[in-house]
Amino acid sequence: MSEREYRHIIRVAGTDIDGQQNLLQGLTRVRGVGLRLSKTAIARLNLNPTSRLGYLTDSEVHKIEKLLNDPSTAGFPIWYVNRPKDRSSGRTLHLIGPDLDFAHRSDIDRLKRIKSWRGIRHSFNLKSRGQHTRSTGRHGVAVGVSREKK
Template sequence: MDDEEIKYFVRIRNTDLDGTKTVQIALTGINGIGHHTSRTITALAGVDPHAVLGKLDDESIRRISDAVETYTTQVPEWMVNRPKDVYTGEKRHLLGTDLSLAIEDDINRMRKMRCYRGIRHETGQKVRGQRTKSTGRTGMTVGVRRKKI
C-alpha cells in the first residue's frame, strides 16, 4: 500500500484511533487500554504490533476489534481492570465511557458509606496516603509582602 491508501482514522470500540501510529500505540487511545493490554490484544488478534494501523486491511482491523471485545474471556483474572465486579462478582474489563462511569459510581459508593477514602474524596484531599503538610497547597498566594517605607 502507498501513503495515499492509508486510513487516517480507524474506528474501534466507538473511538477514532490515529491511523498513522503503530497498532500497539494506537490502541492506547481507547480508555482502559494501556501498553501492556494493547500488546496482549495484538497477540490475541495475530497482528504485528509494530505495523501501522491505517495500512492494515479490513480483515486485520476486524480481528483486532474482535480481540478487544473478547479480551475478558481470553486473559487471566489478574489482567483485567475489574477482577471481581462489586455487583456481579465476575471479572470484567471495562473500556471507554463504561470505565469512567464505573469509577464515578465507585467513588459515589465510597462517599455514601462514609469510609475513609470516601470522606477524602468528598473534601478534595489526597486519597492514597500522600503527605499534605507542605505539598498539594493550591489557591494560596506565593511570596512575602514587603513593608512600606
C-alpha cells in the same frame, strides 16, 4: 494482488485513533489498554505490530474490539483485567474507553455516599492515600508573604 484501503482516522472501542500510528502504539490510545495488553492482543490475533492502523479491515477492527472488551474469554490471566470481580455483577470485566471513566466516577461517588474515609477525603478534594498535606496539594489563591512598608 489488491491494494488495501487506507483510513486516516480509525475508531476502536469508542476512541478515534490516527491511522498513521503502528498497531502496537495505536491501541494504547484507548483508555484501559496498556502496552502489555496491546502487545499480547496483537500476538493472540496474529497481527503485525508494526503495521499501520489505517490499513486494518473492518473485520480485524471488530476482532480487536471483541478481544479488548473481554480478554478473560480469550484465555488471558485474571490479572490482565481491570475489574477482576465487579461489585454489581460479580463477573470478571475489563472496561475500556468511556465505560472505564464512568465506572471510576461511580466508584468514587459510592465511596462519598457511604462516607468512608476515602470518600470523605475525595469530597474535600484532599489526598486519600496517606500522603502529607502540610505543604503540597493546596488549592486556591496563593497568599504569599506581604512586605513590610517603610
